[in-house]
């Protein structure tokens with residue numbers, strides 16, 4: 001049996017619950033910004049111990065809105081070199097210039113030193129990305145650095161539903177946290193995003209921006225240049241149902257990761273990213289560094305063709321300045337990002353993964369690795 005790179009998990013009973021909710025939504029005609037969105041917001045905030053949540057159309061919208069709330073237009077936003085296109089694109093769309101910073105190899109995250117190296121009087125915000133669900137132990141140092149310079153720290157928590165560091169949840173470290181509910185994410189609403197914040201002011205501003213800059217829902221007074229960034233009630237209903245599974249999904253993913261680590265960490269040359277002390281990951285991705293010089297495409301081909309295991313997408317295959325659209329981004333040397341982007345793979349982790357699937361992945365990775373190494 002093939003092990004796919006990702007699997008969207010909706011049980012039969014969850015599918016029935018969503019179907020009933022959709023029927024109700026269609027019969028009431030409340031298709032957007034209604035009670036389901038409010039419940040999804042309240043549930044997501046509670047799951048992350050946040051005071052406020054604003055549901056939006058996507059994770060990218062969540063990031064752009066958070067950056068617009070900060071007011072980054074005409075200024076610079078620091079992002080890690082190894083992130084998804086959307087992290088930097090959101091800064092561009094908010095009118096800012098993204099500036100790439102290097103990372104460290106144990107969590108693939110920014111460090112205070114790498115950020116400090118690229119700060120300028122024009123820096124308005126720093127976006128910390130919790131890659132694969134790992135929150136860096138440098139998070140407090142990063143916040144202090146930002147606070148001391150009057151710079152906003154924003155979390156790109158697209159990968160980090162239900163993650164924490166020292167018991168503090170993703171979304172609680174910066175001025176705002178931006179989550180994605182894209183289908184492969186640990187919780188999905190089909191499409192969607194969420195902003196978590198402790199700031200009532202940011203919450204109010206985000207609500208205005210997500211609905212065409214209207215001062216209030218139902219009015220036609222446009223007080224800001226917003227956009228159509230609402231989440232539909234149908235998407236909110238899907239998200240609400242999926243959110244109820246967050247705890248059990250994270251538990252299962254963590255047990256898969258534990259088995260991967262036990263089997264693969266002892267192998268010479270393989271270097272899985274493990275939780276830092278005090279960290280609790282959802283293992284949105286299980287990242288393994290391969291030895292330098294490994295032919296990653298060849299590695300992936302072997303595990304696919306001989307073991308029917310499809311590895312998940314990298315985080316990320318190319319640092320952003322190697323993407324054609326960002327070829328002209330300003331940056332200094334990015335040796336760690338360049339190195340780890342080139343030589344890691346992501347093992348499949350599904351919220352309903354079976355022991356047999358885990359065995360199949362471990363056999364594939366350890367066999368191909370030992371052959372290539374030997």
Ligand SMILES: Cc1ncc(COP(=O)(O)O)c(C=O)c1O
Nearest residue numbers: 058059060084086158180181182
């Ligand atoms: C790190 C990161 N940031 C932002 C996004 C954008 O989220 P969305 O696709 O919901 O717009 C994603 C994922 O898709 C992501 O992985």
